[in-house]
Amino acid sequence: MPYRKTPAEVRRLEAARDHLVSCATAVVAEVGWAQASVTAVADAAGIAAGSVYQHFPSKAALAVEVFRRAAGREVDVLGQVLRGDGDPVERLAAGVRVFARRALENRGLAYALLAAPAEPAVGAERLDHRRRYRALFAEVIREGVADGTLPPQDAEITAAALTGAVGEILVAPLGTAGEGDTGALLAELTAMALRCAGADPAAPPPRTTTRHPEGTP
Amino acid sequence: MPYRKTPAEVRRLEAARDHLVSCATAVVAEVGWAQASVTAVADAAGIAAGSVYQHFPSKAALAVEVFRRAAGREVDVLGQVLRGDGDPVERLAAGVRVFARRALENRGLAYALLAAPAEPAVGAERLDHRRRYRALFAEVIREGVADGTLPPQDAEITAAALTGAVGEILVAPLGTAGEGDTGALLAELTAMALRCAGADPAAPPPRTTTRHPEGTP
DNA sequence: GTCTATACCTAGATAGAC
């Protein structure tokens, strides 16, 4: 018997943990945090309820890991877009669009991350991630103010507004099963975001996918 | 023994029920929905836990009543301001200001109404009330678009954005105990709201200081 | 290491005394 786990063992354990987190994420996206009991998650992962505690010390720890992994992906994607190429206004528009599109493509998960009732530990994590969204938006807004494409403003406030606005707008479509016209929704959302930051409406609107200056395809 | 309750009895019962709802509201504002157990609420009202069920068939029913009463007040106040005197842009600014000021004056309750984790029944009620906020904002925005003081836009989207933006901005101050400069916060918030709706920045900004014809004096 | 069975706790709800 080796004193340490063999590399194969370690990998297997990590894989099992990964699988558990993935399945838990799926369950949460499907039924929400409140209904995602340890037994439900364990069932989804094909293991016994007790076995969950081989990987996480508590249900809260598992929930936090689920949230961190999913929300972290979103923050990373948003960060890449907002810090990408182009002028600040273009990047802002692209960021909002990407954020919204990803949420609409995975509504259950987005709702869980943004709005669904959750235990305090997850709620704290959510606040933290919203702060990170805000910081990313605030950064690009400050750039815009600095180079004169955006009017002077409290970047933190506008950033918070954008986070809240996008979330609020998405929650309604998220709740309903109805599809709606996502193209038009994205266009209106982007237009609203640019107004909110004070971008010059006279300037040519950043291209969406196929150029709909008035939002109607 | 009378076949029906005497008027005095009815009044006494209603008063007891009222008192219970008031105390429950205070508890919720203080510790949030999750910690507002039946026993905690009953203690606050000075009655036994079992007696709660003389007035409400379930905890959820009580919670919904608490939410309805508190949120209904806010919707009414907002509606009065948004449908009051002045041009649409002024009313919009006043509405945002009143909404925010009232929330900041009663942070615990505002947080409970806007964001705190709650059971599904309350969550559904919350969605419904947010729809009502949106409808009110959308109405005044449509008026502004109609009379040309606001640019063409999807009023529902902007309204949703305003609801989310104000909520998001308030949640941070709401969570922290710190006071901050509420005057500056209100001014920035109003400015953001007007930008968001596309109000002409060149126009003189609606007054923000002194005179309180609206809200709690 | 994983499963089965279970202990335990919290919190909503009920029954009967006063």
Added chain:
DNA sequence: GTCTATCTAGGTATAGAC
């Protein structure tokens, strides 16, 4: 009508078998 005491359900976490 209100209180005390209790019942019950649901869900987390643990212990011991395999």
